[in-house]
Amino acid sequence: xxxxxxxxxxxxxxxxxxxxxxxxxxxxxxxxxxxxxxxxxxxxxxxxxxxxxxxxxxxxxxxxxxxxxxxxxxxxxxxxxxxxxxxxxxxxxxxxxxxxxxxxxxxxxxxxxxxxxxxxxxxxxxxxxxxxxxxxxx
Numbered sequence: 001x002x003x004x005x006x007x008x009x010x011x012x013x014x015x016x017x018x019x020x021x022x023x024x025x026x027x028x029x030x031x032x033x034x035x036x037x038x039x040x041x042x043x044x045x046x047x048x049x050x051x052x053x054x055x056x057x058x059x060x061x062x063x064x065x066x067x068x069x070x071x072x073x074x075x076x077x078x079x080x081x082x083x084x085x086x087x088x089x090x091x092x093x094x095x096x097x098x099x100x101x102x103x104x105x106x107x108x109x110x111x112x113x114x115x116x117x118x119x120x121x122x123x124x125x126x127x128x129x130x131x132x133x134x135x136x137x138x
Contacts, residue, residue: 001018001019002018002019003016003017003018004016004017005017008025008037009035009037011027011028011033011034011035012026012027012028012032012033012034012035013025013026013027013034013035013037013038014026014027014038015038024038024039024044025037025038025039026038026039026040026041026044027039027040028040042079042088045088045120045124046075046077046091047075048120049075049091049093049118049120049121049124049130050073050074050075050093051073052113052118052119052120052121053073053093053110053113053114053118053120053121053132054071054073054095056109056112056113056117056118057071057095057106057109057110057113058071060108060109060112060113061101061105061106061109064102064105064108064109066099066101066102066105066106067099067100067101068097068098068099068101069098069099070097070098070099070137071095071096071097071098072095072096073093073094073095073096074093074094074096075091075092075093075094076091076092076094077090077091077092077128078090087127087128088124088127088128089127089128089129090128090129090130090131091124091128091129091130091131092130092131092132092133093121093130093131093132093133094132094133094134094135095110095132095133095134095135096134096135096137097134097135097136097137098136098137098138099136099138100138101136103136106134106136107134110132110134114130114132
């Protein structure tokens with residue numbers, strides 16, 4: 001696995017490119033001289049946790065022959081106060097799943113992702129309390 005970073009301006013605006021050519025932009029906050037032209041690194045970590053677990057859940061629900069019509073995920077977090085570096089202390093991932101879904105199967109999919117498959121969640125658990133919840137919208 002390889003990611004290449006390139007500076008896009010004379011401040012903190014960066015572009016990351018993977019081996020397949022997919023790109024993502026990052027930037028610093030205005031408080032440190034950034035321009036909010038991309039996500040901050042810690043925001044990317046939350047996005048990674050949400051997307052990693054979501055990919056797991058979609059895959060598991062497909063194997064369970066569940067008809068998932070839509071999915072929205074909200075990741076919230078708290079960081080240490082007045083510390084450098086300021087690590088996450090609490091991370092919560094909430095899934096809003098739409099479709100004719102079996103609650104027991106959704107619960108199993110979320111549980112498997114968080115407790116067995118999602119590498120990003122496992123990394124975050126080393127320093128933070130990571131939790132999840134979900135709701136099914138019919």
